[in-house]
Amino acid sequence: MPIRLSTATADFEARFVELLAMKREVSEEVSQTVKAIGAEVIARGDQALIDYTARFDRLTLTPATLRVTPEEIAAATAQCDARTLEALRLAATRIRSYHERQKPKDDRFVDALGVELGYRWTAIEAVGLYVPGGTAAYPSSVLMNAIPAKVAGCPRIVMVVPAPGGILNPLVLAAAELAGVDEVYRIGGAQAVFALAHGTETIRPVAKIMGPGNAYVAAAKRQVFGTVGIDMIAGPSEVLVIADGTANPDWIAADLLAQAEHDVAAQSLLITDDASLAEAVIASVESQLATLPRADIAGASWRDFGAVIQVRSLDEAVPLADRIAAEHLEIIVEDGEALSARIRNAGAIFLGGHTPEAIGDYVGGSNHVLPTARSARFSSGLGVLDFMKRTSILKCGPDQLRALGPAAIALGEAEGLAAHARSVAIRMNLG
Amino acid sequence: MPIRLSTATADFEARFVELLAMKREVSEEVSQTVKAIGAEVIARGDQALIDYTARFDRLTLTPATLRVTPEEIAAATAQCDARTLEALRLAATRIRSYHERQKPKDDRFVDALGVELGYRWTAIEAVGLYVPGGTAAYPSSVLMNAIPAKVAGCPRIVMVVPAPGGILNPLVLAAAELAGVDEVYRIGGAQAVFALAHGTETIRPVAKIMGPGNAYVAAAKRQVFGTVGIDMIAGPSEVLVIADGTANPDWIAADLLAQAEHDVAAQSLLITDDASLAEAVIASVESQLATLPRADIAGASWRDFGAVIQVRSLDEAVPLADRIAAEHLEIIVEDGEALSARIRNAGAIFLGGHTPEAIGDYVGGSNHVLPTARSARFSSGLGVLDFMKRTSILKCGPDQLRALGPAAIALGEAEGLAAHARSVAIRMNLG
Incomplete structure (x- = not known):
């Protein structure tokens, strides 16, 4: 059985912090x-x-x-x-x-x-x-x-x-x-x-x-x-599904298992405001596990790291999702766009019941190399920028040097870097 | 005296490789x-x-x-x-x-x-x-x-x-x-x-x-x-000046010393096709050192890591500059724009005699946090993107799922991930 949490209980915050802090990988000392x-x-x-x-x-x-x-x-x-x-x-x-x-x-x-500025990517x-x-x-x-x-x-x-x-x-x-x-x-x-x-x-x-x-x-x-x-050091994969009563529990269960079959250290999470959906998803996971080739892996992942979080309203889901900062976030609720717009931290968002995460893994077009283990708080999925770098460009003429020079000299002197100041002053016939 | 190299000598490549490989910092084991x-x-x-x-x-x-x-x-x-x-x-x-x-x-x-795709930055x-x-x-x-x-x-x-x-x-x-x-x-x-x-x-x-x-x-x-x-782990700072006979040797010397005064492990390099400019710069460095407050630091940096590379033509400077991948690159030659356009690897480029690197350190406007120690081959200076991250967005409806589903199922099966395939098939009434 997965971990069960409810925001309505007094110990929720403590248990949620525990969930976030769970070590899913033993780091081998190699x-x-x-x-x-x-x-x-x-x-x-x-x-x-x-x-x-x-x-x-x-x-x-x-x-x-x-x-x-x-x-x-x-x-x-x-x-x-x-x-x-x-x-x-x-x-x-x-x-x-x-x-x-x-x-x-x-x-x-x-x-x-008249200063020429800019940057170029190579x-x-x-x-x-x-x-x-x-x-x-x-x-x-x-x-x-x-x-x-x-x-x-x-x-x-x-x-x-x-x-x-x-x-x-x-x-x-x-x-x-x-x-x-x-x-x-x-x-x-x-x-x-x-x-x-x-x-x-x-x-x-x-x-x-x-x-x-x-x-x-x-x-x-x-x-x-x-x-x-x-690039990043990738950790075990995870999915967070935010769903309301309009969602199909069998589909959600299939998505949770698709994540879980990757690795015993993978994590599948569900946040819902609908108690009966939660029960139906949990039951469907069990029944779908029975016919899954990698049931041993998926089952272990679900048992050890899977979690279902019951919220009183979907408003509560937003800050929780931001703290989880999931690699994959499926949003299957009535107004998914509106909820999605309020999320700050997620590697990728999959909107609506007809966008299983597996579409994104293969043929959606967006990248499936995404930040794991809460690193979506500070990093992005793989993209073109990861294969390029930016060179900044600066060009002054004599007039621009005269305009900016005194401030550069003042700051160089304030920082105790006399040669910095001199490299400007010497061009202004001051040094 | 700085290291002297010339592309006209037979041992140039070996000595240039040595220069690139110079350890400028003792890495403390802490x-x-x-x-x-x-x-x-x-x-x-x-x-x-x-x-x-x-x-x-x-x-x-x-x-x-x-x-x-x-x-x-x-x-x-x-x-x-x-x-x-x-x-x-x-x-x-x-x-x-x-x-x-x-x-x-x-x-x-x-x-x-009809697939909705995109990404947003937060x-x-x-x-x-x-x-x-x-x-x-x-x-x-x-x-x-x-x-x-x-x-x-x-x-x-x-x-x-x-x-x-x-x-x-x-x-x-x-x-x-x-x-x-x-x-x-x-x-x-x-x-x-x-x-x-x-x-x-x-x-x-x-x-x-x-x-x-x-x-x-x-x-x-x-x-x-x-x-x-x-962010990056910054190493000691460096400047590379590419100059021809049109450049003012005293200005270049001032810039080399501005770099050198940072740290005994800083590195100041000059590539020029003009032998007399090289001599004049070296003489000017010595004479300017005499009146520099941080002469001990700048002098040590210049003696230990400074280098002057004589090239037969400025064309030779381009691949050398790319291999050096300097944090700061000053280009002080007749057609600086054209030469600049041919450079792939540099943290920041300063164009023309009136753009000393110190302007960029303080008041140019571009960022002075730049990739050191040859890391401009693969990374950029600090910028707004370093404080943001990108979330990709994918949204299919039933039609799009039907169009893309079979390929996702095929790839999931080929990768041995049956639950991935099922999470798509179940929505197509196939699973």
Whole structure:
């Protein structure tokens, strides 16, 4: 049974704080191991990659076979199921269209003093995309990471994906091709992250590394941060459904289970003002669990972290949702738009009963890489801006320098930075 | 003497790689100490802050005196020099105008299938600003951090600044008031970072922490990352000047020294195609050093990390500048605009001889918080977007679900996520 809370009870605040503070992941202490792997990759390059891949992935490579060839990618694509490939193409097209609209505009203007100001955006020169191997190798995630990079205009997109026992997921390779990935290497783990950050004889370094991974990959990303940029460190996924009596309980139950099947550490939450809906959803979850292939995972997630919060009115849902700051927020109430407009913190909002979160995972067009574990309070889902950076531009002539110079000199002096002041004064024939 | 390189020599590439790889900062291993401080602040709240402040800042506080009162801030402002205050006001006005233009637009659209898509930006609910104490307490940095937060619409901006021996820099407090900081606490160090991230009895937690600090502050920011957002971890500052024979060597020397006076680990670089300019700049640096108050710092920085790179043509400067990815890039050549347009990696570009970097530090209007240590390859200077986050929005009706559903089902099944597929199918009367 999920956790049950009600805002009508005296202990609600204390129990809600407990719910927010629940540790859903045991953080493995792997940073020393990862540090040693990093040192090896930096010192021995390709050979370290080859050694680790033999050990961890039971796969013998040479510098020449690190890279997955275009022929292998074409062959993998050819063996994919046609219906799935078609779905992948639809997803790619829709993701591309959505992200095209995120391309930022440069700005350049002249102010009243005649100072020229502005900024311009440029694409990151090379980005690396980590794709987990095995069952967590999701072709949809390849699209979600690589297409915004392509839209941003990154000239070089490099993917790494482990091939345990030599096996690669053909759909992952098909997605890489579809998205325009430039290079694919069959390596994974911390060693792949260090190879992307520092480069080896075969792999040129990138400037930023994206993509999810296990504890080793996450630790490696933390360690290379600074040498390269990284995206967020993703935690277990979560969904919050806010629903009223107009919602279909079976549909909500299906959405809660879709979240729960990801991981035993995933979290599915329901806030409702309708007690009978709450009961119906809980019953439907139990009945749908009976026929779910991943019932063990989904059931554990629901039992351990699932929660149903009963509110006296939907007004109460707004501040609670902001404190939860869910990665995915479904709003299935009579006036969803109005409620949605009042929410500050959410990674993505899915409006109305006909927008299950799974549509957003695959073919909605918006990005499914979203801030987890309450980080929607301060961060955004993946987008084109994550693959670009902004350079500011400033240009004064003699008149502008004369106008602004005295203030700059005053502040430089006030901060005890005489050379700052002098660098202005010397141009005004004052220094 | 600075390092001298020339692209005409055979060993140039090797020596340039060495220059890029130079370690300018010894990274102090303080993470264990910082971890212990964090545990204390989380466990004991205000009392831990009071204890650490007594120990590190020789200052006795109570929960009631942690916060700097509005009266203290007004009194501090009143004792500031009028000319400096006026300069600070000009800076604030210009920074505000520049950043107003960065406010992002929401997007909402309906695609050909009738799917409603889009995203909206919201301000981060509360941000913390760390301001170092002592000589590194720069009022200009308070403006550069707090004004974009205000422009973004953050409803709560909290500043922490240590007061060693009880002393606060009046200009820092004046800048806080001018920028619209809502709360100021006289605490610093790792303890202040943990207080902002986790909250205490007196200090409510924030969602993101910005601002520079020493090794302890940087380590604390790394440790609270995830619980809250953080800005970049700033490294020592650097400037790259690209100049041709039209440039004034004394002006360039002044700019190189303005950078060098920040820190012995700062770096000042010159790339020029004019050998006699190079010699004249080097001579002028020496002569200007003689009369500089911070000559010891600037001289050490210039000797240890300064470099002059002679190129055969300015075309060669472009890829070198991109590899250096300087925080500050001054371009003082005949056609600066054209050269500037070819640069991909720089935090900020200062165009022409009359735009010393110090103008940008104070009163240009653009932000002076910029990516250091080559991180302009993958990140941007501080801006309004750093204080906002984006929520994506998706809305399907029954028709759109019918159109997109089959592809979502196919991909869910291909990824082994049956509950994902079912959450779509159940709404199509298929599941």
